[in-house]
Ligand SMILES: Nc1ncnc2c1ncn2[C@@H]1O[C@H](COP(=O)(O)OP(=O)(O)OP(=O)(O)O)[C@@H](O)[C@H]1O
């Protein structure tokens with residue numbers, strides 16, 4: 354185990370065997386990862402995977418059971434106050450003060466974060482402008498729409514100009530338009546140099562926004578890498594979508610075609626064939642088609658998309674996360 | 681165990697109080713339990729007390745203040761913990777004791793508003809000028825602080841917010857009879873008298889009575905003041921420990 358002083362300061366987060374037990378229940382299971390400065394790092398995982406628990410441990414809202422974590426070199430267990438000044442946290446619930454206006458909410462945060470008095474007003478107004486909330490300045494938090502509430506929550510986490518921003522499910526429950534707006538904001542903040550740690554169960558969101566992604570399930574990181582690397586990790590990397598008439602059985606393909614990893618049959622009888630050797634597989638398929646005099650309704654070859662990656666990585670029993678939305 | 685209280689934390693405590701005031705002063709539970717109810721029962725007891733009124737007025741003032749401050753504490757803390765906004769305070773760079781102090785201050789300030797309402801009602805019934813006016817001011821301020829710290833501490837012990845007022849009233853109502861407001865402590869049977877000495881309201885009632893009427897029952901005024909000071913500090917410290925313990 355190395356000493357905190359030895360850590361290179363360019364890593365925003367270093368987690369070493371970070372663990373959380375709630376009683377006997379292991380919510381986060383010895384995870385280790387590093388978040389580099391200025392990147393968008395995503396924690397992608399299904400409900401109950403341990404994403405929120407991890408964020409809470411990293412910002413001091415939940416005690417760490419085992420393991421260590423450092424934020425910009427500061428030890429969470431010992432230097433929490435210093436860390437709090439460097440990070441902004443947007444929790445998974447909109448928990449700003451209901452009866453206060455947007456302005457008052459941000460002002461309170463500025464006061465509590467110790468923004469110098471003469472800078473507070475300007476800082477708050479800048480944020481309201483940046484987040485498009487200028488005309489809602491005097492509107493109470495409880496009267497804002499869901500999307501605007503989320504935006505104000507992000508603004509509130511930025512009043513002290515943090516270097517690292519935690520976003521726990523920033524777009525959960527938002528409509529498509531608000532989601533896009535939040536995504537744009539996240540990119541803009543990252544361009545300004547803010548490191549972002551984001552959790553989501555939305556695969557598309559993670560692959561679209563993040564520089565690197567850790568896929569977490571049942572408290573464990575089961576894969577980590579850039580979106581491209583993760584796509585590659587799915588062995589085979591390619592999928593053939595096939596529709597033939599009359600429909601055929603899964604075993605017909607498995608028994609007769611080479612270069613196959615997996616075969617799934619969708620509801621409309623589309624056959625999804627995961628392959629690692631496209632040429633061999635296609636040859637085999639065409640052979641069956643000829644032999645059984647089938648008619649090809651559709652034949653598509655495509656690279657694995659984000660959802661496939663996710664589903665392959667999370668163990669087979671939990672296919673329901675993605676299979677219902679599978680094209 | 682107990683973290684340091686720095687100047688920075690005291691300033692932030694005032695910001696917390698200011699925020700609470702903006703947020704909770706006009707909420708129905710604070711108004712009804714913190715102002716309407718204490719003012720109403722004060723008036724009712726005075727009118728019913730007839731020529732005894734002069735004797736019970738000091739106790740009633742202290743009691744009203746007790747209701748005012750604790751209602752505000754309950755409203756601001758229990759509600760905030762329920763909807764999750766209390767946790768925001770834990771994200772700010774402020775010590776737990778700073779948070780405890782902030783919550784105490786907001787209840788204190790509300791208590792002052794409630795006290796003002798009570799005094800307006802009581803004033804016509806006070807026949808002579810309080811014996812020690814300055815001492816009265818000090819006693820009331822200290823009492824408000826102590827009751828606030830008490831309310832804040834109790835609020836952090838409550839897990840289920842739907843029970844808040846029930847829990848608070850089951851603590852507050854027995855105190856009416858144990859703390860020397862109507863029944864002198866000296867005439868209580870020994871076990872009850874011992875309980876009375878454990879209740880913060882007792883010392884406030886004794887000191888208030890001394891300030892207004894010039895006499896006390898069992899606890900001399902200086903002792904009351906000192907005890908109130910100690911109890912207040914102790915409660916704030918206990919609250920800060922309790923806040924730390926709320927972290928899962
Ligand atoms: N305070 C707690 N006490 C006991 N168990 C908890 C507590 N908080 C979370 N858990 C459990 O820990 C596990 C991980 O929860 P966590 O909230 O971190 O998941 P998540 O990945 O954020 O999921 P979601 O998508 O639902 O937000 C869950 O099984 C949850 O039930």
Ligand SMILES: [Mg+2]
Pocket residue numbers: 404405406445521522
């Ligand atoms: Mg979560």
